Amino acid sequence: MKDVAKIILLGLVIGFPLVGVSPYLLHVATLIFIWAFIATGWSYMGRFGLVSLGHGAFIGIGAYTAGLLFNHFSLSPWAGMVAGGMLAGLVALIVGWACFRFGVMGDYFALLTLALGEIVSLLLVAFRDYTGGSLGFTLKRVSSSWFYLQFEEKTYFYYIALSFLLAALFLWWYIDRSRMQKALRAIGEDEIAAATLGVKIVKYKLRVTIISAFVAAIGGVLYAQYVTYLNPHTLAGVGPSLDIAFKAILGGMYSLWGPTVGTTIIVLLEEYIRVNYGAKYVGVSQIAYGVALVLLIIFMPKGIFGTIEEKIKSVLPKRSRTTSPREKS
Amino acid sequence: MEILFLNALANGILLGGVLALLAFGLNLIFGVVKVIHLAYGQCVMLGMYVIYTLKAIYGVPLILASTVAVLVMGVWGTLLHLLVIRPLLGAERLNQLLALAGLIIVFENLAHVIWGADLRGLRVDLPVVSLGNIFLKTSNLLAFAGALVVLGILYVVLHRTYVGLAIRAVAQDRECASLMGINPGRIYLLTLTIGGALTGLIAAFFSPIYSVHPHFGGSFTLMAFIIVVLGGMGNLAGGFIGAFIIGVVTSLAAVITSTEVAEIVALAIFILVVLVRPQGLLGARRAR
Numbered sequence: 170m171k172d173v174a175k176i177i178l179l180g181l182v183i184g185f186p187l188v189g190v191s192p193y194l195l196h197v198a199t200l201i202f203i204w205a206f207i208a209t210g211w212s213y214m215g216r217f218g219l220v221s222l223g224h225g226a227f228i229g230i231g232a233y234t235a236g237l238l239f240n241h242f243s244l245s246p247w248a249g250m251v252a253g254g255m256l257a258g259l260v261a262l263i264v265g266w267a268c269f270r271f272g273v274m275g276d277y278f279a280l281l282t283l284a285l286g287e288i289v290s291l292l293l294v295a296f297r298d299y300t301g302g303s304l305g306f307t308l309k310r311v312s313s314s315w316f317y318l319q320f321e322e323k324t325y326f327y328y329i330a331l332s333f334l335l336a337a338l339f340l341w342w343y344i345d346r347s348r349m350q351k352a353l354r355a356i357g358e359d360e361i362a363a364a365t366l367g368v369k370i371v372k373y374k375l376r377v378t379i380i381s382a383f384v385a386a387i388g389g390v391l392y393a394q395y396v397t398y399l400n401p402h403t404l405a406g407v408g409p410s411l412d413i414a415f416k417a418i419l420g421g422m423y424s425l426w427g428p429t430v431g432t433t434i435i436v437l438l439e440e441y442i443r444v445n446y447g448a449k450y451v452g453v454s455q456i457a458y459g460v461a462l463v464l465l466i467i468f469m470p471k472g473i474f475g476t477i478e479e480k481i482k483s484v485l486p487k488r489s490r491t492t493s494p495r496e497k498s
Numbered sequence: 499m500e501i502l503f504l505n506a507l508a509n510g511i512l513l514g515g516v517l518a519l520l521a522f523g524l525n526l527i528f529g530v531v532k533v534i535h536l537a538y539g540q541c542v543m544l545g546m547y548v549i550y551t552l553k554a555i556y557g558v559p560l561i562l563a564s565t566v567a568v569l570v571m572g573v574w575g576t577l578l579h580l581l582v583i584r585p586l587l588g589a590e591r592l593n594q595l596l597a598l599a600g601l602i603i604v605f606e607n608l609a610h611v612i613w614g615a616d617l618r619g620l621r622v623d624l625p626v627v628s629l630g631n632i633f634l635k636t637s638n639l640l641a642f643a644g645a646l647v648v649l650g651i652l653y654v655v656l657h658r659t660y661v662g663l664a665i666r667a668v669a670q671d672r673e674c675a676s677l678m679g680i681n682p683g684r685i686y687l688l689t690l691t692i693g694g695a696l697t698g699l700i701a702a703f704f705s706p707i708y709s710v711h712p713h714f715g716g717s718f719t720l721m722a723f724i725i726v727v728l729g730g731m732g733n734l735a736g737g738f739i740g741a742f743i744i745g746v747v748t749s750l751a752a753v754i755t756s757t758e759v760a761e762i763v764a765l766a767i768f769i770l771v772v773l774v775r776p777q778g779l780l781g782a783r784r785a786r
Binding site: 220222264267268271273275276277279280281284285287288291292294295407411414415418452453455456458459460462463466467470 | 534582585586589590591592593595596597599600601602603604606607608610611716720723724727756758759761762765766768769772773774776
């Protein structure tokens with residue numbers, strides 16, 4: 170029953186561009202896929218209590234690495250994704266190792282990563298000779314090409330972004346089945362108890378952090394390729410970092426579909442307000458967006474999907490659960 | 499070059515005074531309510547706009563405009579507590595953090611809608627004071643002196659009055675304080691009101707120095723954070739010392755390189771402190 174619904178939904182999503190919808194709708198859908206991809210990657214670590222408010226750092230590193238390599242050396246963004254992802258992974262390795270080695274947790278981890286995101290953003294501005302500083306830079310235009318990941322038609326990007334999102338969801342499922350999930354869940358619930366039982370805390374935390382950073386970097390490359398413009402304030406720093414966390418948490422970071430649902434709702438909300446009210450009062454749409462975020466956090470602390478799922482689970486007979494929400498300490 | 503350094507040093511110390519006030523407000527709120535007020539700098543920004551509106555548009559004298567700003571921001575702090583912070587008191591720490599981060603978006607765009615994106619300055623011309631080769635702006639000196647006086651008053655209030663005692667008691671142990679007949683809810687409200695009024699005061703000190711724009715608050719929130727963590731979260735004396743360290747370091751780094759590098763240096767210090775000494779310079783060691 171549930172699987173049938175999923176297949177129908179997938180069919181609808183795949184068929185969506187074929188029924189001649191407007192390019193604007195395709196654009197919104199593509200944005201949702203890209204950000205949902207990043208938010209899902211964010212939740213890999215977020216749901217085990219590793220709440221990063223600095224994923225903008227990894228997005229920025231990925232996007233800028235691929236973008237600069239492409240502009241200066243005409244390197245294919247596919248290779249750029251790997252390069253950017255590895256660089257982001259390396260940064261995640263260094264920072265993550267330091268954090269986990271010294272036992273930085275909770276709020277402190279969130280604030281430290283927030284600072285990391287801002288540092289990357291500032292570095293991108295400071296190296297303005299290469300990166301164009303605050304003004305950012307535009308990617309070289311080439312005609313539609315798979316090799317250079319640029320297309321005149323939006324349909325291509327729609328499917329590419331969708332496949333990446335599905336891959337991220339698959340990776341979630343894969344992690345969920347692995348030994349890593351059990352270890353991380355134990356760590357997320359009680360780190361000291363897990364350590365006494367012989368769980369290698371630093372190793373598992375590092376592994377999931379690097380995977381998450383790698384995904385974020387790839388997402389950054391995708392986004393930059395899609396809009397063909399890179400800017401330190403939209404790709405790194407406090408703003409985008411918080412946006413990602415908002416999307417994942419509002420959707421519900423403990424459930425597979427949570428980040429996707431959250432991203433969909435936020436992007437639709439943002440677009441709806443922008444289209445209907447944005448022209449009349451510049452900024453008012455953003456105020457409404459901010460107020461909506463605050464209200465959602467106050468009234469739905471477990472996230473939208475999380476709250477719905479909890480309701481459903483309390484009605485349906487109990488089945489084995491994948492991850493339980495972290496106990497409040 | 500030496501003169502440049504000396505000037506940077508002196509101005510860094512002056513900046514440190516005002517930053518100390520900023521850090522004090524943040525620290526007080528964290529210490530008592532245990533909430534990290536991510537939108538604190540943005541409140542200062544709003545306060546500066548209040549002063550700007552009164553002074554530049556309605557021609558109200560600066561002193562009066564500042565007084566009004568302090569009152570307005572005090573009320574703003576109260577509202578913030580009632581509408582956002584109080585409903586979140588029982589929520590997860592992360593949700594509190596994110597809600598206040600959401601307020602950043604609200605405040606910045608509010609300023610953008612009402613006052614536009616342009617830089618708004620008061621254009622107060624005050625003479626420059628020179629001590630040998632060191633030149634100091636009177637506005638900076640006034641802000642420094644004012645900040646120290648306010649900090650002194652706050653210290654006396656915290657340590658010599660009943661209300662101050664109650665605030666400190668709640669900061670130390672909420673349950674125990676309520677057993678002693680203190681109403682923590684009321685103390686929370688009071689703390690946020692004082693914190694809000696402080697943003698108005700800081701705005702008054704900043705107004706003659708800086709021009710304000712909607713994104714003015716961001717870097718100051720970050721600075722205040724760095725200071726608070728450097729000094730030890732909730733540790734008022736640590737925040738005071740931290741403010742001068744950060745003030746001097748950023749001021750020197752800005753002279754040697756650029757403002758971005760100065761911010762990076764401050765953030766790097768922050769990360770190092772979190773890693774190596776998370777309890778801050780003056781914090782007591784506790785088991786992790």
